[in-house]
Amino acid sequence: MRDHDSLSPLLPFYAAGTLSSASDRERLEAHLAACAECRADLALWQEVAAAAASAPQPPPPDAPLRKALARISAGRTRSHAGALRRAFELVRSQVPLIRREIWPSVAAIAVLGVGLTLGAGRPQVLNFLAPLAAAVTLSMIAGPENDPAWELIRSAAVSPGRTLLARLTLVYGFNLLLSAAAILVLRIAAPAIAIPPVVGAWLAPMTFLSAAGLVLSLRIGTANAVAAVSVAWLIRFLPRSTAESGPDALGVLLDGYRSFWASPAVLFPLAIVLTVAACRLAGRLEGGARRPLGTAG
Amino acid sequence: MPFVTTIAPFLLSRRRIPAKDMIALDPDAELLARIAAGETRAIDELYALHGPRLYAFALRLTGSSQAAEDVLQECLFEIWRSARRFRGEGRVVAWMLGIAHHKAMDVLRARKDCGPAALDDRFAEGPSGEQKLILSENARDIRRGLDRLSLPHRAAVELVFFQGLSLREASRAVGCPVGTVKSRLNTAKNELRSILRSLGRKKGDRP
Numbered sequence: 001m002r003d004h005d006s007l008s009p010l011l012p013f014y015a016a017g018t019l020s021s022a023s024d025r026e027r028l029e030a031h032l033a034a035c036a037e038c039r040a041d042l043a044l045w046q047e048v049a050a051a052a053a054s055a056p057q058p059p060p061p062d063a064p065l066r067k068a069l070a071r072i073s074a075g076r077t078r079s080h081a082g083a084l085r086r087a088f089e090l091v092r093s094q095v096p097l098i099r100r101e102i103w104p105s106v107a108a109i110a111v112l113g114v115g116l117t118l119g120a121g122r123p124q125v126l127n128f129l130a131p132l133a134a135a136v137t138l139s140m141i142a143g144p145e146n147d148p149a150w151e152l153i154r155s156a157a158v159s160p161g162r163t164l165l166a167r168l169t170l171v172y173g174f175n176l177l178l179s180a181a182a183i184l185v186l187r188i189a190a191p192a193i194a195i196p197p198v199v200g201a202w203l204a205p206m207t208f209l210s211a212a213g214l215v216l217s218l219r220i221g222t223a224n225a226v227a228a229v230s231v232a233w234l235i236r237f238l239p240r241s242t243a244e245s246g247p248d249a250l251g252v253l254l255d256g257y258r259s260f261w262a263s264p265a266v267l268f269p270l271a272i273v274l275t276v277a278a279c280r281l282a283g284r285l286e287g288g289a290r291r292p293l294g295t296a297g
Numbered sequence: 298m299p300f301v302t303t304i305a306p307f308l309l310s311r312r313r314i315p316a317k318d319m320i321a322l323d324p325d326a327e328l329l330a331r332i333a334a335g336e337t338r339a340i341d342e343l344y345a346l347h348g349p350r351l352y353a354f355a356l357r358l359t360g361s362s363q364a365a366e367d368v369l370q371e372c373l374f375e376i377w378r379s380a381r382r383f384r385g386e387g388r389v390v391a392w393m394l395g396i397a398h399h400k401a402m403d404v405l406r407a408r409k410d411c412g413p414a415a416l417d418d419r420f421a422e423g424p425s426g427e428q429k430l431i432l433s434e435n436a437r438d439i440r441r442g443l444d445r446l447s448l449p450h451r452a453a454v455e456l457v458f459f460q461g462l463s464l465r466e467a468s469r470a471v472g473c474p475v476g477t478v479k480s481r482l483n484t485a486k487n488e489l490r491s492i493l494r495s496l497g498r499k500k501g502d503r504p
Contacts (some may be wrong), residue, residue, distance in 0.1 A: 009479035009480075009482065009483065010464075012321065012454075012458070012486075013457065013464055013484045016457050016458050016461060017461075018457070018462070018463045018464075020463065041486060044486060044489065044490060045458075045486070047435060047436075047439050048439055048443070048454060048458050048489070049458055050435070050436055050439075051435070051436035051437075051439035051440050051443075051458075052458040052459040054436050055353070055436075055440065055459060056353075057349040057350060057352070057353045057354065057497040058349070058352065058356070059349060059352075060344070060348040060351070060352035060369065061352075061362075061366060063370075064352075064366045064367075064369035064372075064373060064476055065340070065341065065344045065348070065369075065370075065373060065430065067370045068369075068370045068373035068374045068377070069337060069340065069341075069373075071338060071370075071374050072340070072377050073337070073366070089381075199368075226358055264451050287329075294379055
C-alpha cells in the first residue's frame with residue numbers, strides 16, 4: 001500500500017515519458033504488474049498522452065508579437081535613458097559582489113579622519129587618510145586573491161573591463177561621497193579650520209592613487225598593491241629636510257615628488273590612462289592562466 | 298560563444314550560481330541572452346520557434362482565441378522584461394510556460410471581473426478550426442473532457458502532457474509545491490474519468 005501511495009502519483013509522468021529516474025520507472029513497472037487500479041489509471045493517462053500527441057498546434061497569429069514589439073519600442077522611446085538604465089543595472093548588480101567590508105571600513109576611516117581633524121584642529125589628517133583609503137578599497141575590488149567574485153566575473157558575458165568599470169564607479173563614487181560629506185562636516189563643525197583647495201589637496205591625488213591601486217592589484221595582487229600605494233602616498237608626507245645648507249639631491253627629489261602630487265593637471269590624465277589600462281588588463285586576464293589563489297583546484 | 302551567452306543571465310542575477318549549473322546546454326538560453334541584451338529580433342525568433350506551443354497552451358488554458366492573444370502578448374512582453382532575471386534553473390521553455398501560465402491566470406481573472414459570461418467563451422465558441430481536424434474519437438473525447446476540468450487541474454495536465462514538463466518543472470511553472478501538482482493531477486484524473494463517463498452517456502443518448 002505504501003508503494004501504491006508513493007508510486008501512483010508518478011503515473012502521469014510515466015505515461016508522458018518524462019519520468020527520468022530509472023529506478024522510479026523500474027519500481028513503478030513492478031508495482032503496475034501487481035496493481036489493477038494503477039493499470040486502469042495508466043490506461044487513462046496514456047489516452048491523455050495520445051490525445052496530447054495528436055493535438056494540433058495552430059499557427060499563432062501575428063498580432064500578439066506585433067503588439068508586444070510595439071510596447072517594447074514604445075517603452076524604449078519613452079525612456080530615452082535605456083542605455084543609462086542598463087548601465088545602472090550593471091552597476092547595481094555589482095553591489096552584492098563587492099567585498100562587504102569595504103563600505104563600513106571606508107565610513108569608519110572618514111569618521112576617524114573627521115574626528116582627528118576636529119581634535120587636532122588641522123585638516124591634514126583627512127587629507128592624508130582620504131586618498132589612501134580610496135586607493136586601498138579600489139585595490140580590493142579587483143585582483144584574484146581578495147575577490148570572491150573574481151571567478152564569476154572571469155566567466156561572465158559582460159566584458160570584465162566593463163564589470164571592473166562598474167565596480168570602480170561604485171566604490172570610487174562611495175569614497176567621493178564620503179569625502180565630500182567629511183569636508184562638509186568639517187566646514188560646518190569647525191569653520192575656523194582652513195581647508196586646502198579640495199581638488200588639489202585630495203581629489204586629484206585620491207583619483208590618481210585609486211587608479212594606480214587598481215592597476216597594481218591586477219598586476220601584482222591586492223596585498224602588494226595596497227602596500228605599494230601606501231608607501232607611495234606616505235613618502236609624500238616625509239618631513240622636509242632640515243638642513244639649512246641648500247637642498248641636497250634627495251631633497252630636490254622629494255620636492256619634485258610632492259609637487260607631482262599637487263598637480264591635478266598631471267594626476268587626472270594619468271588616472272584616466274591608468275583606469276583604461278586596468279580595464280584592458282582585466283579583459284586580458286579574463287581567459288588567462290591566472291587562477292584565483294585560494295580557489296585553486 | 299554559446300558558453301558565454303548561456304552565462305549572460307547569471308551575471309545579472311543577484312544570487313551566485315555554481316559554475317556547473319551555468320553550463321545548461323539549452324539552445325534557447327542563447328536566444329534569451331540576446332533578448333536580455335536588448336535585441337528585439339531575438340523576440341521574433343523566439344516567437345517563430347515557440348509561438349505555436351505557447352499559443353496552443355494559452356488557447357487551451359483560456360478557451361478563447363482573443364484571450365489567448367492577450368496572454369501571448371503579455372507573455373512576450375514579460376519575457377522581454379525579465380529575460381535578464383532568468384537564472385538558468387532548468388529549461389528556458391519551462392520558464393516561459395511558467396510566465397504564460399501566470400499571464401493566463403491574470404487574463405482569466407480580469408475576464409471574470411467583467412462578468413461570468415466571459416469565462417464561458419470556450420464553450421460558446423464551439424468547435425474551432427483546430428478541433429475540426431480529424432481526430433480519433435477517443436482523443437476528441439479526452440480533449441473535450443479536459444476542457445471541462447477546472448482551471449488548475451487543466452493547467453497541470455496541460456503542462457505535463459501537452460508541454461512535456463517534468464514534475465519539478467511543472468511545479469515551478471505553476472508556482473506550487475510538487476505535492477500540489479501531484480494531487481492536482483490525481484484530482485484531474487478522477488474528474489476526467491467522471492466527465493468521460495457522462496460524455497459517454499450523452500453520446501449514447503444521441504440518435
